[in-house]
Structure formats: C-alpha cells, structure tokens
Amino acid sequence: PLSSMLRIHVMQIIYNLSDPAMEDALYEIESMRRFAGIRLSRVPDETTILNFRHLLEQHTLGKKLFKKINRQLARHGLMVREGSIVDATIIEAPSSTKNKGKARDPEMHQTKKGNQWHFGMKCHIGVDDTVGLIHSLATTAANEHDxxxxxxxxxxxxxxxxxxxxxxxxxxxEEHKNRKVDWFIAERPGKRSTMSKVAL
Structure with a gap:
C-alpha cells in the first residue's frame, strides 16, 4: 500500500539506508515492519523501494513530504531550530548501476575518500543540534564538495x-555572508596537528 511505501521511504531517509539495506532492515527489525504496517511475507524488495523513490523524485514529492513531516514535528515542539549540524555522507551504488537508457546514471560519480574509491551519490543533511532530527536534505554526485x-x-x-x-x-x-550565526567548524587534520598545546 501507498502508506507503507511512504513510511518505508521516511525510515530510509532517517536511518540513511541504501535500498538493499532498507529491505534487509525490514526483514530483520520487527519494529520497522510494524511502523510500515507490513507483515514479513509482504516486505518489498530493493527494486520496489528504488522504483518508489524514483517515482517520488520524478514528481518532486520527496522534498514536499519531508517538509510536511518537519512541519508536524515543529508543531509538536520537536524542532528547536536554533542550531544546525551539517554533514554529508556517500551513498554507495554498484559501479554497474545503469539508468533507463542503459548508461551510467549521470547523477552518480566516483570519488576518493582517504585511500578508498567510492561510487554513488552524496547525501547532505542539516540536523537540529538539540533534538537530533533532520530538517534539511540534499543530494549531489559523490564527487561534489560538502x-x-x-x-x-x-x-x-x-x-x-x-x-x-x-x-x-x-x-x-557568498550565500552565507549575511547569516548572523556562530560557526563551529572543525579544523582540518593537518592544521590541528601543527597547533600548539597552548592553542588546544
């Protein structure tokens, strides 16, 4: 049912799960199945989860759904909204991932993190720094800077x-110059290692 797929999509975002990982989680975690309103015999496979996500993206419904959820959370006092934590994570995809035209999906790229190569997309999130709920979400190719x-x-x-x-x-x-906020950004590892103990 539609309501179940929407709930699965929400859990996938909240727990930052790939399509196969979401399918596995539904098989393994009863509370997730209960939230989705499905039985063990009715767990959708990863392709169904992927197709549903693409359907939402195609009709730009994902962001609308996300905003609606956040409005509900704010209405119930679960969004304090005075501080945000920003972060990004790579969502891995098989390097053989193809789109409908049987070509590599242009939204997916490879990137190097540390000494390891990754292929896929990057998920960027903004999180309320008090209650830990995600309030903003954006995706880019994996090789885009945070x-x-x-x-x-x-x-x-x-x-x-x-x-x-x-x-x-x-x-x-430029887009942040007029923001009146206190920025708490970690130093780069190289810079941290050269700082004196007094500075630390």
Missing part, C-alpha cells in the same frame, strides 16, 4: 552551525 549544498541545509533561523572540517570556509561563501 560545501556545495551547504546553503540548502540551513533553514535561516539558526544562531549556531556545527560542521566537520569539510565545511572549512563556509562562512566566507
């Missing part, structure tokens, strides 16, 4: 923003 989507992750009412070293220089970007 800063690229940073403007989409802030709702504009923040007084403080937290981020890892991937967000160094965020306050200098």
């Amino acid at each position: 800063l690229t989507a940073s403007d989409q992750l802030l709702h504009g009412k923040e007084k403080r923003v937290w981020g890892d070293a991937g967000y160094c220089g965020i306050e200098k970007r």
Whole structure:
C-alpha cells in the first residue's frame, strides 16, 4: 500500500539506508515492519523501494513530504531550530548501476575518500543540534564538495552551525555572508596537528 511505501521511504531517509539495506532492515527489525504496517511475507524488495523513490523524485514529492513531516514535528515542539549540524555522507551504488537508457546514471560519480574509491551519490543533511532530527536534505554526485549544498541545509533561523572540517570556509561563501550565526567548524587534520598545546 501507498502508506507503507511512504513510511518505508521516511525510515530510509532517517536511518540513511541504501535500498538493499532498507529491505534487509525490514526483514530483520520487527519494529520497522510494524511502523510500515507490513507483515514479513509482504516486505518489498530493493527494486520496489528504488522504483518508489524514483517515482517520488520524478514528481518532486520527496522534498514536499519531508517538509510536511518537519512541519508536524515543529508543531509538536520537536524542532528547536536554533542550531544546525551539517554533514554529508556517500551513498554507495554498484559501479554497474545503469539508468533507463542503459548508461551510467549521470547523477552518480566516483570519488576518493582517504585511500578508498567510492561510487554513488552524496547525501547532505542539516540536523537540529538539540533534538537530533533532520530538517534539511540534499543530494549531489559523490564527487561534489560538502560545501556545495551547504546553503540548502540551513533553514535561516539558526544562531549556531556545527560542521566537520569539510565545511572549512563556509562562512566566507557568498550565500552565507549575511547569516548572523556562530560557526563551529572543525579544523582540518593537518592544521590541528601543527597547533600548539597552548592553542588546544
């Protein structure tokens, strides 16, 4: 049913699960099946989950659904909205992933993180720093810099923003220059190692 697929989609976003991982989680975690309103014998496979997500994307319903959920959370006092944590994570995809035209999906790229190569997309999130709920979500190709989507992750009412070293220089970007927030961005590892103990 539609309501079950919508609930599965929400869980997939909240728990940052790939399509195969979402299918596995539904088989393994009874509380997820209960939330989705499905029985063990009715768990959708990863292709069904993927197709449903693409259907939402095709009709730009994913973001509308996300905003609706956040409005409900805010109405119940679960969104404090004074501070945000921004972060990004790579969502892996098989390198053989093809689109309808039997070509590599142009939204997916390879990128190197540390000494390891990854192929897929990057999920960027903005999280309320008090209650830990996601309020903003954006996706890019995996090779896009974390800063690229940073403007989409802030709702504009923040007084403080937290981020890892991937967000160094965020306050200098044109789209953030007029924000009146305190930026708490981690130093790059190389810079941290050269800091004196006094500075630490």
